[in-house]
Amino acid sequence: MARHMIIGMHFGSGYGSQPGAWRMPGVDPRNYTNFDSQVRYAQAAERGKFQFLFVPDFPALKGDIATEAPMISVDPMLTLAAVARETTRIGLVATGSATFNEPYNLARQFKALDLMSHGRAGWNAVPTSDPAIAANYGRAIPPRAEKYARLHESIQLVQALWGSWEDGAWMHDQVSGRFADPHKIRPINLQGQHVGSSGPLPLPPSEQGQPVIFQAGGGDQGLIVAGHYASGVIGAVYTIEDARAQRMALRNAAEQAGRDPDEIKFFPGLMTTIAPDRRAALDRRIALNEHTFPERVAYLQHILGLRLDASQLDQPLSRNQLATARPSPQDPRSAHALRIAKEGWSLRDVLAHGIIDYHPVIVGPAVEAADHMQEWFEAGAADGFWVSPDVYEDGIDAFVDGVVPILQERGLFHRDYSGTTLRDHLGAPAQYGLDLRIRQ
């Protein structure tokens, strides 16, 4: 069987990945709190056979609220509970910090979501780094080593709680009156340096046993966490070379933790503005983001090491500007930015290509996104992607109706779900309880 890529969708505040998404025609500007729309967007991704939704988190107010919507869901777990009830296949991965959450509460809510969704939940287990978040909990960010020690303990505790009812413990036999087999329900009695729990968690196995672990970012420490526990890794990487290196590092980390490296899947991000042709796509990005361009001109001038001016938005970079440009080695986006500039686009169009964004950006027809994904996938730079459509209202459909059929045609993406659980979708092995091979 051909190896297929796995596609997740970024599921943020309800508008899309671009700052101007909330203002676009046809978009309900109250989508931040409109769960009808959010459910509809999840259903659109499911129609496209996406394997999962990925909900990031940042429990603090961030960005310029005067002009931009928050990028984060009002609450990841409640949002996914709503989605779980109105979808049937798509996986539901939420970010939950181990720094300011109790393992028992994390274990309970993710397992409840797993039960409610019939085996589709995943926990993106992360530490918290931002002082603004710590301040919301009346504390300071702990030292990095302590945060990661607590993260390791928390994941192990949560997995032990998830497994505290053995498979088969829940009998619910009305005839005999045996509700559960108490011999198959055991306390866990784990006490670490930072967190502890006696258990058991009073929840039976789900259709996938227990939720899947995801991981995101975090340098060497994050790599160790991913290697030990993660089935999926949410990446943020700009070049195919970096992606390939990160994927290899993750596979090595899994092997060093005694796992089969195929058990860990790496998903670089991809942002999309899909339109019939490049010009239409650029115009869409301009309509979305032009208010941010003056600020981005300043940043572009910095990473290209030359003088630019917002008054130049209608013109391409001059021969002299292009000649003196020195792409900053500090910013992996700078070489690509210069390449686009050299194609002769106006400065406005250069910015409309999304050269300063969080991930590689496709601004063009569907086939360009499919080509990008195929190239990275076949180069061993990705097991799949997490895709951020520019505007959910029509950007998900543009991907589903444009990119997905091309990938399917090329044999790169499944035509339908072959299983029902997130583990099925990821090809993640069965796991129930703490996997003792992989203790730190």
Next chain:
Amino acid sequence: MARHMIIGMHFGSGYGSQPGAWRMPGVDPRNYTNFDSQVRYAQAAERGKFQFLFVPDFPALKGDIATEAPMISVDPMLTLAAVARETTRIGLVATGSATFNEPYNLARQFKALDLMSHGRAGWNAVPTSDPAIAANYGRAIPPRAEKYARLHESIQLVQALWGSWEDGAWMHDQVSGRFADPHKIRPINLQGQHVGSSGPLPLPPSEQGQPVIFQAGGGDQGLIVAGHYASGVIGAVYTIEDARAQRMALRNAAEQAGRDPDEIKFFPGLMTTIAPDRRAALDRRIALNEHTFPERVAYLQHILGLRLDASQLDQPLSRNQLATARPSPQDPRSAHALRIAKEGWSLRDVLAHGIIDYHPVIVGPAVEAADHMQEWFEAGAADGFWVSPDVYEDGIDAFVDGVVPILQERGLFHRDYSGTTLRDHLGAPAQYGLDLRIRQ
């Protein structure tokens, strides 16, 4: 306008209030994790115009799991998120402990539920007392004074976070591009002895501004909390005299905190087994609970101060037994138990009257429940009730189709919702942010 009683429904693990509910014919024995059933039960309560669902919590395994279902929802907030999406009017009150939860997390999830339900959320704010729960968090129960100090701080913090976006802060004006007015979004910067938060919480007001506070139990300390913050109090009381005294104490506590005593509503519990006549109702209770009767005989003998024997289940208490009975002043249920025994029922039927249960129990035709509720309501012993049907599958409908029409006929209960929010249903005054009148 006539004063109407307010009715809430106990919303536990998905079966009903009686230990044998999970085994009854027509009940899906997997309802503990079956959210389709739970949504259907919530809809049945809404059909009966109940003002709220009340979800208790006890985050630990409790009871005899070998033969009895857990009494607690897999997760209160996720359960209510599912219900919120598939109901339109009924209030959604969940229990959340301030002892082992961070105020920021509580504030966020309850406000998210409030937004998702369009203004129907309530937080039953409690401390935790049980060492089994503390052990699930790897800790011990803090001293009582500390727990209550943290509870006060937590409620104040949560309310301050709820109010950190002023009404009108969220503009979502697509034409001008103004998403929010940053001058109306303020940090809270509160730091107590036990908890703190900088804020703001990035969530706008709901249709009711912010969730309503409930309180349950807790003696003198609980009374102070209720007096300061609560709009609704979940009671556990056996006699009309005790209920009246508790209601008066709560009204006094509210007054001492500078509030209008009508702002605090007291809801004693009521458990129901409704059937066409007393005999049919008793038989239903016997089918539900007979396996527990041997144990309850032992307890009954204790509170009546006489010798009883499970071999006597078919016979009434003898004249001699009745003569020597001495109802225990320690258990407020003992006088009522003796009264029932003196009516000449067999020992099995005495127990089937629910004389040893958590609340007053109606085992009989609908009119008996209506009479009980009217008597307590008119005596100033209750502003309403929280009702625990014996078996959700048909017990909610029995109440809705039997008891509700009688109460409506008597002018004691509304015929339909007159508002859309939980504050509307409770007659709770508008509140947004921390109410500065009521600081401790």
